[in-house]
Amino acid sequence: MVYTDIATRTYDHGWRLDPIVRSLLDTDFYKLLMLQLIWRLHRGTHATFALINRTRSVRLADVIDEGELRAQLDHARTLRLGKKELIWLAGNSFYGKARMFDPDFLAWLKDFQLPEYDLRVVDGQFELHFAGPWTHTTMWEIPALSIINELRARAGMAGKDRFALDILYARAKTRLWDKVERLRRLPDLVLSDFGTRRRHGFLWQRWCVEAVKEGLGDRFIGTSNVLLAMDSDLEAIGTNAHELPMVLAALAEGDAALAASPYRVLDEWRRTYDGNLLIALPDAFGTTAFLRGAPEWVADWTGFRPDSAPPIAGGEQILDWWCARGRDPREKLLIFSDGMDVESIEATYAHFRGRVRTSFGWGTNLTNDFRDCDPDGGASLAPISLVCKVVSADGRPAVKLSDNPAKATGEPKEIERYLRVFGNADRGVQPVLV
């Protein structure tokens, strides 16, 4: 018996838009944690975010229709947090802590709407800017990236017949499961999904999260995606990102305040959160400079998330720093999240095992590894290096130096000034693949 459900079919055909982002919780958890800090301490600050496509060879505006992009961004702007979502944020424990979010903050969040955007096409690329209060523009980072990445994936799949899609996903599933089987051999692995922004698509990310959960059991500790965490009863994972030191550095008056700004961020953070959330991100202006100037109390924090140095060298540098301050690294935590994949996870895990607790945030190579999966060939589904970064705060230019000069952002003159203040020690160019 061939059974056609005419109602569903008619409904499906009537779609005006297949929305990519369908909830404001379809974002990274750290955005909410940072938002609460920004809302508490920097409510008056303006911040502009901009899309940066590091993979210049992919001319996004030639691939993605501008009208479709606007329709998706406009749809995201119609979203509000639902009652169920607000109740969950209020009632759920995060990192073992109840009432992570202040009732006043949640009351404010209830009416939150993504602010306006400014979109232009220049030389085959999208110039996409979000200008306005930091409390609002910050929330565009993840949906903007996941929308553009999924629109690109959809463009890469447009015109493929059902069969080619079937092979494509069979290969991608086989690929991922082969990775899971390798990771399964690491008994003390601690891993989470950090793949929201660069995902192939929402449904694919959900499948990947289910796969890793199924394959790794308790070793998979959760996902950075708040919506998936809520819907799948997983832990929401994340702490903070470069935008905090970048904005505070941009607002600093003079070189001395600039040099102190990374620690001011940590001080604000510890006044807002504690426990497992005390993870420092050391590389915004170079890890060596950060460690050299760090106050003693930073050594009491739970750990670090080295995010642009090579994982083993970057981790060793932090271990040395802890030891020099009399701290036992075995009680500390390193979170690795910079373009990790099975090989680098295995190597980093083996290198540090027994010497320091490690945790891995697996991003693009978890949720968007379609390399060589397309039966029609080509690279239209290979991931690109797309970021959405703060570029100015209250009209002052923002800078990120990073441990990897290939990941630096900001105006050349300002970068020069930052290098003068923070130094250039131990920074080395690594190719940025994802």
Add this chain to the structure above:
Amino acid sequence: MVYTDIATRTYDHGWRLDPIVRSLLDTDFYKLLMLQLIWRLHRGTHATFALINRTRSVRLADVIDEGELRAQLDHARTLRLGKKELIWLAGNSFYGKARMFDPDFLAWLKDFQLPEYDLRVVDGQFELHFAGPWTHTTMWEIPALSIINELRARAGMAGKDRFALDILYARAKTRLWDKVERLRRLPDLVLSDFGTRRRHGFLWQRWCVEAVKEGLGDRFIGTSNVLLAMDSDLEAIGTNAHELPMVLAALAEGDAALAASPYRVLDEWRRTYDGNLLIALPDAFGTTAFLRGAPEWVADWTGFRPDSAPPIAGGEQILDWWCARGRDPREKLLIFSDGMDVESIEATYAHFRGRVRTSFGWGTNLTNDFRDCDPDGGASLAPISLVCKVVSADGRPAVKLSDNPAKATGEPKEIERYLRVFGNADRGVQPVLV
């Protein structure tokens, strides 16, 4: 919006049985061609078929529930040819020939029903016999095999969650498509699906056929499965099988008639069919004996289907035979169908290219290659070597010698007699994997 189609779901849950064989056309085309010959020339002959599991290590009756097997066999006995099916058999051209089937034969076929079966469990194996008129028992071969193979696959998958099944099929699809991409590099390949009897399941065979059609285009010439040929507008492929010489040999009175029986089959066949259907199966009692004794007119036939000798050696033997009789092999056809897979297809294709036309019947390794695909490990989905062979005709024992003694069937004393009549030249044991 989560949409649940309650009616479909309720219907699905109400199934008493998920039938494996749902049409009498879900069989190999050669069964119909042979059936017409049997119906015309041997209507009074009785023939008994029996299931033979060559993979003794797999105790089928421990894996498959006897009640489930009976339910599937009983269901197959309820099937009759539908009006659409009979009209298609009458109106379709096969091998470019219209009216392949006689109207009287089709009128008889209209009321065809699979006959009774005799099922017992002995020492962990099913003893399954079909006794009765040859015109009826012959039609059990394919449904009996595909039912048992699919029940075994279902047993191997029982208890697996949705996720493990997802990985299983992703891997099997990836595997098959990798094979298709290799075969695609052979520009003059001619290939067809011979995988009905050993398939993992009907839906999987259909997917495999679609995949090969998609990947190989015109180089995929069709399928042996009549139902799939009808539903997918493919050519139905097939000629004849060992049961014809086996029955005629069993019925032969004395050694001289026995020695002549393989050619009597060909004579009956050419009186019934012509053109592309003039393909001889030389190995029932050894290819060397067959070629040595063959009348001159056999060299005028379109070609041979060597089915148990190693493909290159077996093909060379036939080429020599054609050349010795002044025939140009480039006008002849060799069909290879014995446990072929990508490696052996590539090697055989390369060896004979330009010297003789070749065609490949791809069976078990097309429709049932799940080796190492099970995320839970184990071999419960690896194919086994299961056949359903004629064992007696009008109460006299039937024998198959084959070019490969591992594939011989029959009582030892009769095999001895056949070896005396046909000789044992050039027969050599090859492992029988599928």
